[in-house]
Amino acid sequence: MNKYNFWFFSTFTIALIVTLPIITVFFSFFSETSNYFVILKSTFLFDYINNSLLILISVLFITFLVGVISAYFISFYEFPLCKFFSWALILAFAIPGYIFAFSIIAFFENYGTAYSILTNIFGEHNYNPIIPKLDGVLGSIISISFSLFPYVYVLTRSSFFFQSNNYIEVGQNLGLSEKETFLKIILPSARPAIIAGLALVAMECLSDFGTVSIFSVSTLTTGIYNSWISFDDLNSANQISFVLLIFILTLLSIEIYSRKEAKYHQPGRGFKPINKIKLSGKKALLAFSFCLLVFLISFVFPVSQMIYWTFKFPKYIQDIDLLKINLNTLYLVGLASLVLVIISLFINYGTRISKSKILNYLTNFSISGYAIPGVILAVAFITLFSNLSDLINENTNIGSIKKVFIGSIFGLILAYFIRFFSLSFNGIKSSYEKINNSIDESAYLLGYSKMKTFSNIHIPYLKNNIILIVVLISLEIIKELPITMILRPFNFETFATQAYIYASQDLIEAAALPSLFLISWSTILILFSSKYILSQKN
Amino acid sequence: MSNHFFEIKEGNFVASEKNKVNGVNLKIENKGEIVSLLGPSGVGKTTILRTIAGLQKLYSGEIFLNNKLISSNNTHIEPEKRNIALSFQDNSLFPNYKVIDNINFGKKRSNGNDFVYEADDIIKLLHIESILEKFPHQISAGEAQRVSLARSLMSKPDLLLLDEPFSNIDQSLKDEIQVSVKKLLKEFNLTTIIVTHDSYEAFSMADKCGIILNQELKQYDVPYNVHHEPNSIEIANFLNKGVFIDVKVVDSECAVHRLNHKELGEIRGKLSNNFPSGTKVKLLLQPEDLIHDDQSKLKLEVVDRKFRGTNFIYTLKTKNGEHLPVFVHSHHIHQHEKSEKFGIKSPIYIDHLVCF
Numbered sequence: 001m002n003k004y005n006f007w008f009f010s011t012f013t014i015a016l017i018v019t020l021p022i023i024t025v026f027f028s029f030f031s032e033t034s035n036y037f038v039i040l041k042s043t044f045l046f047d048y049i050n051n052s053l054l055i056l057i058s059v060l061f062i063t064f065l066v067g068v069i070s071a072y073f074i075s076f077y078e079f080p081l082c083k084f085f086s087w088a089l090i091l092a093f094a095i096p097g098y099i100f101a102f103s104i105i106a107f108f109e110n111y112g113t114a115y116s117i118l119t120n121i122f123g124e125h126n127y128n129p130i131i132p133k134l135d136g137v138l139g140s141i142i143s144i145s146f147s148l149f150p151y152v153y154v155l156t157r158s159s160f161f162f163q164s165n166n167y168i169e170v171g172q173n174l175g176l177s178e179k180e181t182f183l184k185i186i187l188p189s190a191r192p193a194i195i196a197g198l199a200l201v202a203m204e205c206l207s208d209f210g211t212v213s214i215f216s217v218s219t220l221t222t223g224i225y226n227s228w229i230s231f232d233d234l235n236s237a238n239q240i241s242f243v244l245l246i247f248i249l250t251l252l253s254i255e256i257y258s259r260k261e262a263k264y265h266q267p268g269r270g271f272k273p274i275n276k277i278k279l280s281g282k283k284a285l286l287a288f289s290f291c292l293l294v295f296l297i298s299f300v301f302p303v304s305q306m307i308y309w310t311f312k313f314p315k316y317i318q319d320i321d322l323l324k325i326n327l328n329t330l331y332l333v334g335l336a337s338l339v340l341v342i343i344s345l346f347i348n349y350g351t352r353i354s355k356s357k358i359l360n361y362l363t364n365f366s367i368s369g370y371a372i373p374g375v376i377l378a379v380a381f382i383t384l385f386s387n388l389s390d391l392i393n394e395n396t397n398i399g400s401i402k403k404v405f406i407g408s409i410f411g412l413i414l415a416y417f418i419r420f421f422s423l424s425f426n427g428i429k430s431s432y433e434k435i436n437n438s439i440d441e442s443a444y445l446l447g448y449s450k451m452k453t454f455s456n457i458h459i460p461y462l463k464n465n466i467i468l469i470v471v472l473i474s475l476e477i478i479k480e481l482p483i484t485m486i487l488r489p490f491n492f493e494t495f496a497t498q499a500y501i502y503a504s505q506d507l508i509e510a511a512a513l514p515s516l517f518l519i520s521w522s523t524i525l526i527l528f529s530s531k532y533i534l535s536q537k538n
Numbered sequence: 539m540s541n542h543f544f545e546i547k548e549g550n551f552v553a554s555e556k557n558k559v560n561g562v563n564l565k566i567e568n569k570g571e572i573v574s575l576l577g578p579s580g581v582g583k584t585t586i587l588r589t590i591a592g593l594q595k596l597y598s599g600e601i602f603l604n605n606k607l608i609s610s611n612n613t614h615i616e617p618e619k620r621n622i623a624l625s626f627q628d629n630s631l632f633p634n635y636k637v638i639d640n641i642n643f644g645k646k647r648s649n650g651n652d653f654v655y656e657a658d659d660i661i662k663l664l665h666i667e668s669i670l671e672k673f674p675h676q677i678s679a680g681e682a683q684r685v686s687l688a689r690s691l692m693s694k695p696d697l698l699l700l701d702e703p704f705s706n707i708d709q710s711l712k713d714e715i716q717v718s719v720k721k722l723l724k725e726f727n728l729t730t731i732i733v734t735h736d737s738y739e740a741f742s743m744a745d746k747c748g749i750i751l752n753q754e755l756k757q758y759d760v761p762y763n764v765h766h767e768p769n770s771i772e773i774a775n776f777l778n779k780g781v782f783i784d785v786k787v788v789d790s791e792c793a794v795h796r797l798n799h800k801e802l803g804e805i806r807g808k809l810s811n812n813f814p815s816g817t818k819v820k821l822l823l824q825p826e827d828l829i830h831d832d833q834s835k836l837k838l839e840v841v842d843r844k845f846r847g848t849n850f851i852y853t854l855k856t857k858n859g860e861h862l863p864v865f866v867h868s869h870h871i872h873q874h875e876k877s878e879k880f881g882i883k884s885p886i887y888i889d890h891l892v893c894f
Contacts (some may be wrong), residue, residue, distance in 0.1 A: 157574050438630035441593050442686075444617040446693050461634045476667055 028238030067152025098210030159193030205371030644692030
């Protein structure tokens with residue numbers, strides 16, 4: 001087959017689209033430096049970097065502790081409600097950092113929920129001075145940590161599962177204590193998985209815009225947003241993006257490398273699943289209390305806070321057009337999923353039947369999309385199409401093309417495509433790779449054409465995986481904030497944007513209802529996909 | 539054009555730099571013949587099958603089936619249009635369909651072929667009745683191989699290609715299935731090419747056997763001749779049935795040819811290749827060629843003894859250091875220990891004197 005065929009050009013186009021934001025940021029970095037960026041460099045830029053790094057390091061520390069300890073208890077021991085916690089802890093995925101931030105503010109603010117609880121229990125008194133104020137950097141660290149720790153939990157738990165009981169028995173046979181076995185055998189074997197989990201946490205943490213914005217902490221992401229929204233300086237926004245992208249792409253490399261390493265720890269023949277030790281007494285209480293505390297903080301606390309507020313301020317229920325926001329969400333999720341799944345299937349199939357190494361190489365570029373923080377993507381997107389529109393305006397009579405891409409559903413879906421193509425493409429690819437090539441060949445030899453093989457053999461096999469991909473895309477889009485916020489059409493709201501807008505207008509109690517809907521949708525989707533998320537093979 | 543049912547003319551088969559077979563000429567005269575291709579792993583046997591099936595392009599040469607050119611430099615009929623079935627060595631069952639549905643996939647190709655047989659017969663013959671409702675991941679590798687074979691048979695192909703079809707099947711079942719499959723292929727006059735690295739399988743299943751070594755089809759003949767009259771030292775070595783000893787041709791003119799070995803003495807039989815009297819040659823000596831005789835004066839020292847179930851293989855040492863294998867039935871009245879003297883019937887008579 002000719003190397004440069006239809007499949008090559010299709011895949012090349014997709015790879016180009018997905019890498020456009022990175023290319024834009026890269027070129028912007030070397031373009032003219034504005035006055036604002038010169039001022040920024042000598043004033044706030046180091047604050048942005050310092051705050052980002054401070055939050056990053058703290059979040060990594062907390063997510064490591066919470067994720068690894070909970071995975072350890074659940075993987076190796078039996079204690080009350082241990083099975084419940086094994087999936088309940090991933091429900092934290094349903095709570096974006098910014099909703100956790102609303103909850104912290106609501107709970108700890110002056111005359112907030114904590115104040116009401118203390119008043120109800122101990123009577124009227126000024127409790128405000130004794131209630132800790134978890135705001136700013138500290139609030140951001142806690143919010144982000146408890147919304148991201150499941151990454152470490154899920155990957156570590158999976159790695160612990162793959163530790164054959166044989167290793168543990170050998171450790172015991174060599175005279176190692178339980179503690180020594182954990183520190184010398186179990187933890188080192190799980191290292192690649194833990195690093196992969198932490199790298200994901202780090203990428204998400206550096207990408208976070210909503211949480212730090214709610215707590216008014218200046219980080220690289222808020223810096224990008226402010227350069228654009230407050231100073232209308234896209235160039236500076238992209239130059240800050242460049243700094244952030246360097247951090248992110250380094251982390252992405254670590255994550256990819258660690259995942260490859262983690263594969264070597266998967267079991268071969270003779271694998272013996274771990275025999276869980278039944279805990280009793282104080283040890284059982286310790287494991288139970290730890291997991292319960294993590295579950296209460298990460299899920300029950302924000303959910304109950306949002307429920308409490310919703311009922312405490314019922315007037316907002318009438319102010320919000322719930323039906324419209326539900327339909328908007330459904331519309332975006334449906335359209336984006338459709339586009340992503342169809343194109344992912346198309347490219348996967350093309351790569352498969354053309355058996356081209358170049359195509360395989362090109363599709364690897366698709367990974368970069370998921371790593372790009374939403375706020376960078378949105379700003380780069382605006383930069384690109386503004387420049388393109390200016391160029392077209394100068395040279396033709398077509399008129400502005402900005403409205404086609406910016407503030408339109410088309411533009412929003414295109415941005416989602418760039419961000420989530422990797423999720424969809426690789427999700428389908430991982431399942432596609434399980435279909436041995438000889439299966440296709442058998443079908444051809446039984447008289448099936450390529451199209452018939454695709455529709456009669458591939459699609460039925462991939463069906464469940466496609467449903468799962470749609471669920472995961474939906475989950476991401478429902479929680480997605482900066483891209484939707486920046487690129488959505490005027491007056492087109494999702495639960496995430498509605499909640500953020502209320503919160504940024506100091507109507508934080510009004511944010512409860514959209515947040516609650518967002519959590520409900522996300523929880524349903526997580527429960528639906530929990531079997532996959534917690535699958536020992538992932 | 540070709541006057542044979544199937545023919546490869548000067549076929550060059552290339553999968554990679556190392557994996558290629560050149561200059562293949564192979565004919566299947568009549569429909570219903572079974573041909574085996576025998577060679578070590580990685581020599582390119584599967585590449586040949588895949589090319590015949592149309593899954594790979596023929597590098598150069600021509601392939602004809604039923605008087606029709608199906609592969610050449612300029613022609614490549616797509617696999618789905620060839621009506622050739624290939625049963626893969628690895629599991630190629632459709633993972634999301636039950637075993638019975640996989641078998642029925644074969645039925646969907648209808649080409650009006652003149653033989654008719656029912657799925658039930660094939661299922662019974664291949665002993666897969668009990669797994670019909672299972673999914674491919676729930677059955678063993680050997681069962682999957684049999685299902686794949688059943689599916690290929692059901693597609694009623696003009697040419698059936700089997701890639702190591704019995705490699706994963708338990709030994710206890712293998713012999714029975716080999717016999718049944720051969721009977722079925724013959725009954726339905728189904729032309730078949732079997733690829734294998736097992737010489738017993740290749741010899742027992744096929745009417746003709748091709749040996750592929752060092753990127754070439756070295757010999758293509760009936761199995762008896764391939765075994766008894768290998769046409770090169772490398773084939774004899776590959777079949778690993780004997781050793782070469784230095785002998786001198788004493789008489790190649792009479793009806794019974796005579797050779798002489800310094801220690802074994804006269805060896806009689808019929809030379810496969812003609813050599814003038816007086817020529818020094820290497821004679822292939824196979825384990826079944828020497829006959830044990832306690833009364834014989836010709837005695838050699840035992841250096842090794844291996845028990846092979848139905849027989850022992852003794853290794854005897856000559857004075858000049860040659861090691862000769864000899865079969866002795868395991869029910870033989872007594873056994874010989876290492877260093878003992880072992881009698882050999884003399885003079886030695888070998889049907890086929892294979893010399894190079």
